[in-house]
Amino acid sequence: MSELCKVLIVDDEYLVRQGIKHLLHWEEEGFHMVGEAGNGKEALEMVATLEPHIVITDMVMPVMDGEEFVRRLKTSNPNIEIIVLSSFSEFEYVKSTFQSGVADYILKPTLETEGLLHVLRATADKIPSLRGREHSLESFTPSVDHIIDKLISGYETDTDVTNIRDSFPYDGFCLLGCPLKSLQGKKQNEIDSYKSNLLTELKDYLSPNEVRLHLIQTEPHLFIVLLNCRHTEVKQMTDILRHMLTSMREQKQGVWVLGELFQHLDQLGSIYRESFMKQMEYSFYFPEQLIIVTSELPMFPKLNTKFNLNQFTDEIKRKQSDTAFQYLQEHVEVLAAQFKNDVFEFKSFLSNIIFVIITLLDGSEVDTEELNEEKYVYFKRMEEAEYARDAVIILQTFLDKVKLMIGSVDNKDNKRVQQLLDYMHEHYAEPLTLAELSNHFHFNASYLSSYFSAHTKEGFSEYLNRIRIEKAIEMLKDDDYTISVISGSVGYSDHSYFCKVFKKFTGDSPSSYRRKFMKQEK
Incomplete structure (x- = not known):
């Protein structure tokens, strides 16, 4: 030739x-x-x-x-x-x-x-x-490599795969592979040499058994071999592989994956693209495993893992960050246990949440300059995370920092807000508004409104009305004050509005409340 x-x-x-x-x-x-x-x-x-x-x-x-x-x-x-x-x-x-x-x-x-x-x-x-x-x-006559490469890549081959029967004489096939994480940045000849040595080691372990191995050349940093054996001996071969990988634990490259069993070589392309490469991603969720065997994967019920972003953002805005972060952490814990989740989507969700939190804090009293500078570092680390647990740790590190920043602001604001509340108790009879108080005490009006909702369990107007009604109740106990005088004295210029608010808080009109009180006193 x-x-x-x-x-x-x-x-x-x-x-x-x-x-x-x-x-x-x-x-x-x-x-x-x-x-x-x-x-x-x-x-x-x-x-x-x-x-x-x-x-x-x-x-x-x-x-x-x-x-x-x-x-x-x-x-x-x-x-x-x-x-x-x-x-x-x-x-x-x-x-x-x-x-x-x-x-x-x-x-x-x-x-x-x-x-x-x-x-x-x-x-x-x-x-x-x-x-x-x-x-x-x-x-x-096309080589085995030529035919395998065609099948793996999804291109049609007009060669009858039975022509390479001598290379694959048994009725069972499966793919075995692992990522070569430690070889990132290595020269191609070093990668090729490592793959060759690893293939030799596999053959040494499996050679006493009737197994054929063929190295598949795909991405440089993936080691993938096609195993050919009798389909009845797959369980025995799996046990041998576990023993081998246990002895190689110290030089572990990553989590190994043993794909599903198939019986015809012309199924190789679809198995590789539609099944095996997806199973290779499962290692992201099983960092402690030596080998993931497709047939042994646990059956998880399909859970509703939709994140309620509106609820999350509302809680942040209402200064209930502890509740919001607890909900987020519980949701992430569920996601990290769902090994069929797409790895890219999982990482994207965590990165997007970091972005959302920083954006929400931009409108608060928290100084987000440092967070905005660091967010791209978080995004990069998230992208490079090898396992789900690493990605979760990155998110947790971010949340811990945010909690400290929010806590620091809250401690400072607590003193300022207490001064503001004292001011409201002293000046309740004056025409107070949220905008005027925010300006007087150098608060962001939106932040102050959220703070009231989070820490007093009611809004600014409701809190002010409560102070005024409590003062009105005290004055109603003295028969010397008319209801009209009381209304003006506690800050209401509109008598009918005062009566409406009073009834909302007490269930009675001012006059009815006074009659009941006087009757009890007698």
């Missing part, structure tokens, strides 16, 4: 890389996709290991852009041919790379199978070791 031309794809957009990977039948056309990188720096590290004949690279990328990557690659590996991907707007920029020895370019907006294949063939013909080879390999 002719030698396959090895190709490396470099583009910071995952979907673009996936699109190119599945645009044609690479191996059938005489090419082998040996790897993919997200930027020039990552690609340079991979070149030494993969030794590609051709590199297809984007121009605009983070860390190291295409222009610098092309220059460095051609300096260190002049025999590697380079094809540049570009958009129309980048064309002048792309032309500068031809001075570094770029073989050809492809416009992204017009990228299609025939055009890509034409450029690849023309470029491969420039490589001495590949010159004269057959473009199409009639006897080509």
